[in-house]
Amino acid sequence: MAARQVTARWTGGNRTRLAPQSVRSSDVAKASSESVAPQVARGFWRKYVFSTDHQIIGRQYYFLALFAALVAMFLSWLMRVHLAWPRLAIPGLSALSASGAPAGLMTPEYYLSLLTVHGTLMIFFVLTTAPQAGFGNCLLPAQLGAERMAFPRLNMLSFWLTFTSLGVLLASFLVRGGPAISGWTAYPPLSALGSITGPGEGLGQSLWIISIALFCVASLLGALNFITTTLDLRAPGMTLMRMPLTAWAWFVTAILMLLSFAVLLAACVLLMLDRVAGTSFFVPSGLIVSGQMIHGHAGGSPLLWEHLFWFFGHPEVYIAILPAMGVTSHLLSCFARKPVFGYRAMVWATIAIGFLGFLVWGHHMFVSGMNPYSAFAFAVLTVIIAVPSAVKTFNWLGTLWGGRLRLTTAMLFALGFVSIFVSGGLSGIFLAEPPVDVQLHATYFVVAHFHLVMGMAAMFGIFSGTYFWFPKMFGRMMNETLGKIHFILTFVGAYCVFMPMYFLGMAGNVRRYAQFVDPYLQPLMPLQRFITVAALGLGAAQFLFIFNLFWSLFGGKKAGENPWQATTLEWATPGAARAVYRGPYEYAVAGQEQDFVMQNAPDAGPSRARKEAADDNADQISNA
Amino acid sequence: MGKLLAFTMVAATVATVVLFWRRVWWFPPNISTVGAGVDGDFRLTLWVTGILFVAAQLILAYCIGRRPKAGRARYLTGNLRMEVAWAVVAGATFIGLALHSYRTWARMYFIGAPPNAVKIQVEAEQFAYWFRYPGPDGVFGPMHLRLINDATGNYFGLDPARDPTSRDDIVTATLGIPVDRPVELLLMSRDVIHSFYVPELRIQQDIVPGMVIPIHFTATRTGNYEIVCTQLCGLGHYAMRAPLKVMTEAKFKQWLARQAAEQ
Amino acid sequence: MERYGHGSGKVRRHGPRAVQRSGRLWLGALAACAMLSSCSQPRPHVMASKPTPINPATVGEIDGTIYFKGTPPRRQVIHMNEDPVCASEHRGRPVHAEDGKVNPNGTLPNVFVYLRAGAEKYVFAPPSRPVLLAQKGCMYVPHVLGIQVGQPLEIISEDPTMHNVHLIAKNNPEWNVSQAPGAPPIFKTFSRPEVMMSAECNQHPWMRCYIGAVANPFYAVTGSSGEYALRGVPAGTYTVEAWTATFGTMEKSVTVRPKKTTQANFTFQPM
Structure with missing residues (x-):
């Protein structure tokens, strides 16, 4: 009932729209009374394994992503060592795969298997899973003032589908021929004709498709859950324009997932049908593979797969990066002790990136044989999407400008995000221009671009989220000294590994090569070796993080209620009224005892007036 | 820090x-x-x-x-x-x-190849490129899928016994082109998606099965270069390449005649 | 972890062990998946019974010569400049395609002669001595080889470049595996008789060899003399087939008498 009164009080204001909350506050109350109690009575399996509690599910996602990241990193080590020293027998590798690495010498097909699994793990099971499903589940309801996610059982199903999907992918290491060798893009006909096109293209490729299809279903369920939760379960007073930028990022990302994974799911089904049911969506007639005529296919187009795949694939890039952008915005404000510079612009930039993200997929296909006129149209649309990203960067710097920086590990990673995002993002402008892309396409320039902008930057977002929310998720603080060492090594490592790849790409070094045998690539080998050494170091530094994470789980300092003096609801006292009175980034508010005001702090008479004045003032500045 | x-x-x-x-x-x-x-x-x-x-x-x-400055930051919500x-x-x-x-x-x-361009067919397969010149008649003889056989060197499935236009076709494993003269390549793939990339030419184009994709360019400097594949096409992707030889017009004619004699 | 070809029995062992370790349902499902995969490939040939005892007094011999009548086809020069390593192995000498080769004496090399029918009632133990297939100068040596079902095939590479051996077969499981310079030999066996399979190297698409797997030791491949001999054949009537890559196949019914030699010559013509 308290909530209803709050609503009544606030609907009087003309600037604040609070429409749906008054109807739903009773639902929220009912939902909360349901979800708080019953978990306690359940046994271990229902509580920790097949749990419907979003907090548990979020952590399950997080640790699944951590496991996937470690496996993928290990694979990248193997690949990098092989690239730098192709004739070196890697001790013990033949135990992992007798035919993939006889006597420890990696075969090209095994390299491509590792490449495929590395890309698939990182993109789907790390970058899609940790920042969205992991942090989102743990924190979205808390930030919105909801007691739970909208569909707890769907949530559980979604996680276990993801888990199964990961299992299916890794199972391809056990089958004849090994995992697929067609990369995470799985272009047909390579991926559509079975083992005739290469080892791994038999059962391995089928398992890959099944795994990705399952992942699509899981993501669709998860996205539905996120969207519904955001639209329906917000606390009274939590208008859309009062949501933290993290919540905005999760919300827009969920919409992207809903629209893009549906297309990938369809594409996977079609590809599977081409493989097993004799359809010809992607396979044209008259193919001769390894001297064998391929019968029974006619009329398909490999370009159709490229269109479908990249219609998913480009939004996927933003699915990976938007939550990290949200975390960065959130943390820069908190640790600069300043409101987010241009909150509204940040929201609209997020929405614009989400919308434009669906219109630019063709820039992956400039050299694909697609109509060159449409290529140019995609080029113009692509550079437009750089504008919201540029606005975001501008506003991050604006938030930092004049801030009172508290350089916690979480903040360091957020700052590192901005630096790496700029270094990786700007190279996208080159690749958006078709004639320049012709030269740089499929070279290490592209590898550098996406590893920095969506690989490392998103990882930095995950790290800063981890250091920031660890006290919320596990009740203890992570070790800051270890964290800072981890940060500086990761930051330097990321630059050392990925910046040189720009130069490799400019020199014409093609990506996805199992070895570099061409004479013109030989002068680049010293740089390749440097990258490998840096990658080994960058990977090794991550064990500091793993150690810190698990050590702090049990031995970390006990965290207080709001250790970072943050304003958003996830740091509110448990059980406190979840009504919201103000925007999410009220730092440095004049006339307050502390330099921050929590979203759920009710206004005392005079200070409220002052705050409204400040709001008006701010609006005047921004409207002027 | x-x-x-x-x-x-x-x-x-x-x-x-x-x-x-x-x-x-x-x-x-x-x-x-x-x-x-x-x-x-x-x-x-x-x-x-x-x-x-x-x-x-x-x-x-x-x-x-x-x-770091003391005190609080200015309450600034944007501009x-x-x-x-x-x-x-x-x-x-x-x-x-x-x-x-x-x-x-x-x-x-957007601009097509000029009419005086040297026309060459490029056929890509796992993991090689083959090139075909139409010969003096300027016509590429028909391809017969059933006759394609790498082990006997019939990469394009030609049947010179039955097709008179195939008789003067010249098939090579090196792309030889004249300098300062437009070249039009007709790119075809026999199995999976490949690509045609010569970093020095600033040209890259995927070769897609089921499509014939034309590209054109004019080389301005003689020398030996390398064509490499940039689209992941299978286990031999990294080693898929072919030599590119840019020659003066006279040397090109000689070279082509030598290739024709080997057919 | 994965195994090719004959190793299917080993793949099957992976499944149950994995289940024991974790005890989780899903892993069981995955193991079942892996098991299914190994079951779906043809099962290894299991000897139905012990080798048939053969009385040396009852065996005879088939021999003959494979002739070629007509104009030998022109053989293409193989262009190896795609891989400079291959070209340099031949020191600039032109290499011609092996298919369609005719000996100077008018006989055919690379003909696979075997008993297509008539020997089914005998069971022969597979020899443990491997048949060697070498990759030399980016060509297969030999170009045509015979092997007994169950007998190991040893594949070696003498070239300082990467090869892959891609087996194209109908009755036997296909496989495709790379061999780096300096990598250990690859061993394969064939579980079912099949004439003819081919093995190709995709990195050097001109490389192709033919492998005939038969259930008995009575097979031969002709060489520079065009002659062959099948020795120790139990008395009886057989269908002898001569297989060529370019000129088709021919067959003859041949009756073998104890301690006698039966002639069976074949004459091929251009297709």
Whole structure:
């Protein structure tokens, strides 16, 4: 009932729209009374394994992503060592795969298997899973003032589908021929004709498709859950324009997932049908593979797969990066002790990136044989999407400008995000221009671009989220000294590994090569070796993080209620009224005892007036 | 920590700028008429993004590394005028860059090959390229899928006994072309998607099964170069390549005659 | 972890062990998946019974010569300049395609002669001595080889470049595996008789060899003399087939008498 009164009080204001909350506050109350109690009575399996509690599910996602990241990193080590020293027998590798690495010498097909699994793990099971499903589940309801996610059982199903999907992918290491060798893009006909096109293209490729299809279903369920939760379960007073930028990022990302994974799911089904049911969506007639005529296919187009795949694939890039952008915005404000510079612009930039993200997929296909006129149209649309990203960067710097920086590990990673995002993002402008892309396409320039902008930057977002929310998720603080060492090594490592790849790409070094045998690539080998050494170091530094994470789980300092003096609801006292009175980034508010005001702090008479004045003032500045 | 991070950022920025400036690693020299446009577009983009890169990194480093002030920050929630101005400037610059690249792109793809171009078929397979010249009659003889056999060297499935137009066709494993004369390649693939990339020519084009994709260019410098595959096509992807020989017109004629004699 | 070809029995062992370790349902499902995969490939040939005892007094011999009548086809020069390593192995000498080769004496090399029918009632133990297939100068040596079902095939590479051996077969499981310079030999066996399979190297698409797997030791490949001999054949009537890559196949019914030699010559013509 308290909530209803709050609503009544606030609907009087003309600037604040609070429409749906008054109807739903009773639902929220009912939902909360349901979800708080019953978990306690359940046994271990229902509580920790097949749990419907979003907090548990979020952590399950997080640790699944951590496991996937470690496996993928290990694979990248193997690949990098092989690239730098192709004739070196890697001790013990033949135990992992007798035919993939006889006597420890990696075969090209095994390299491509590792490449495929590395890309698939990182993109789907790390970058899609940790920042969205992991942090989102743990924190979205808390930030919105909801007691739970909208569909707890769907949530559980979604996680276990993801888990199964990961299992299916890794199972391809056990089958004849090994995992697929067609990369995470799985272009047909390579991926559509079975083992005739290469080892791994038999059962391995089928398992890959099944795994990705399952992942699509899981993501669709998860996205539905996120969207519904955001639209329906917000606390009274939590208008859309009062949501933290993290919540905005999760919300827009969920919409992207809903629209893009549906297309990938369809594409996977079609590809599977081409493989097993004799359809010809992607396979044209008259193919001769390894001297064998391929019968029974006619009329398909490999370009159709490229269109479908990249219609998913480009939004996927933003699915990976938007939550990290949200975390960065959130943390820069908190640790600069300043409101987010241009909150509204940040929201609209997020929405614009989400919308434009669906219109630019063709820039992956400039050299694909697609109509060159449409290529140019995609080029113009692509550079437009750089504008919201540029606005975001501008506003991050604006938030930092004049801030009172508290350089916690979480903040360091957020700052590192901005630096790496700029270094990786700007190279996208080159690749958006078709004639320049012709030269740089499929070279290490592209590898550098996406590893920095969506690989490392998103990882930095995950790290800063981890250091920031660890006290919320596990009740203890992570070790800051270890964290800072981890940060500086990761930051330097990321630059050392990925910046040189720009130069490799400019020199014409093609990506996805199992070895570099061409004479013109030989002068680049010293740089390749440097990258490998840096990658080994960058990977090794991550064990500091793993150690810190698990050590702090049990031995970390006990965290207080709001250790970072943050304003958003996830740091509110448990059980406190979840009504919201103000925007999410009220730092440095004049006339307050502390330099921050929590979203759920009710206004005392005079200070409220002052705050409204400040709001008006701010609006005047921004409207002027 | 702030000072250390700011220093690292500045160091990374300076190192990047120096490496670009000194061209420690750079593009291979351009040997095609369209390449100058590609290089020009790249340089222009490098200047624009380079300025943005340095500015963003230095501002960031300044914010991190400067002496922290006491007291509270100013309560500043944004500045719409500045944000809009920045969005307009950035948008205009980026769109300008994209539009600027129109000329080069049009020369590559919107304008067809001139009629005097040397026509050559390129057939890609796992993991090799084969080239076919139409011979004196200027006509490519028909291809018969059933006759394609790598072990006997019939890469294009020709049947010279029955098809008179096939008799003078010349099939090679090296792409020999004359310098300063337009060349039109008709790209075909027998199995999976491959690509045709010669970094020196500034030309890259996927070769898609089921399609014949024409590209054209004019080489401006003689020499031996390498065609490489850039589209993941299977286990031998990394080793899929073919020699490109750019010759003077006279040498090209001799070379072609020598190839014809070997058929 | 994965195994090719004959190793299917080993793949099957992976499944149950994995289940024991974790005890989780899903892993069981995955193991079942892996098991299914190994079951779906043809099962290894299991000897139905012990080798048939053969009385040396009852065996005879088939021999003959494979002739060619007509104009030999022109053989293409193989262009190896795609891989400079291959070209340099031949020191600039032109290499011609092996298919369609005719000996100077008018006989055919690379003909696979075997008993297509008539020997089914006998069971022969597979020899443990491997048949060697070498990759030399980016060509297969030999170009045509015979092997007994269950007998190991040893594949070696003498070239300082990467090869892959891609087996194209109908009755036997296909496989495709790379062999780096300096990598250990690859061993394969064939579980079912099949004439003819081919092995190709995709990195050097001109490389192809033919492998005939038969259930008995009575097979031969002709060489520079065009002659062959099948020795120790139990008395009886057989269908002898001569297989060529370019000129088709021919067959003859041949009756073998104890301690006698039966002639069976074949004459091929251009297709």
